[in-house]
Amino acid sequence: MTVTKIIGGFCGAFLIFLLGGWAAESLYHVGGGGHGEEHSEAYPIEVAESGDAGEVEEGPDFATVLAEADPADGEGVFRKCVACHSVAAGENKTGPHLAAVVGRDIASVDGFGYSGVLDGxxxxxxxxxxxxxxxxxxxxxxxTAMSFAGLKKVDDRADLIAYLQTLN
Structure with missing residues (x-):
């Protein structure tokens, strides 16, 4: 009798699983007219075809974005950097100071131990x-030993670099 109860429990759980899958499929199905259906309940969206589908449109070059950058906004972006970097010359923290960094040689701050890749x-x-x-x-x-994930927005990078240029 115990074996019959165990098998019945598994069959009942499997039945609930199948019914749940069927209910979810009928509620959330977004397929395009399959299963013998003549009409789909979705609305078609017409998309204009372009001649060059593989070509990706790029934005303006970085020099153009930098020319329009706002150093005041860059100072706000710099708040993400202040935990590890200083703008005072000679004041190194976890990272080197960033005073006069624009135009400076890579890995050239005296007294700071750069990671091997930047040093080279x-x-x-x-x-x-x-x-x-x-x-x-x-x-x-x-x-690099820098653990910062990066700034993905080009405007944020341009604003920050414009701010750093004011420190020269």
């Missing part, structure tokens, strides 16, 4: 290089 990089912190770094620090310099 050549070049200057141009606005474009800073934008690339701030967008995705780990993508720009894989292995």
């Amino acid at each position: 990089m050549e070049g200057d912190w141009t606005p474009e290089a800073l934008s690339d770094f701030l967008e995705n620090p780990k993508g720009f310099a894989p292995g």
Whole structure:
């Protein structure tokens, strides 16, 4: 008798599972007229076809965005950086100071121990290089010790760089 009760319990649970799946499918089905249906309850949305479907429209170049950037807004964006960086020359925190960073050689602050990947990089912190770094620090310099996730909005990066340029 116990085995029969266990099998009955499994069959009952399976039946409830099937009925629940059927009810959910009938309530939330968004398919396009399958299962022998002539009409779908969804409304068709007409989309204009373009000649070049694979071409992605890009925004303005970074120099144009930077020219229109607002340093006052950049000062607000800098609040995300203030925990690890200072704007006072010579005052390093977890990260190096950012006074006169625009145009400065990469990994050139005396007395700061850079991670190996940044220490080995050549070049200057141009606005474009800073934008690339701030967008995705780990993508720009894989292995960097900077744990910041990055600024995804180009306007935020441009405003921040415009603010940093005022510190030169």
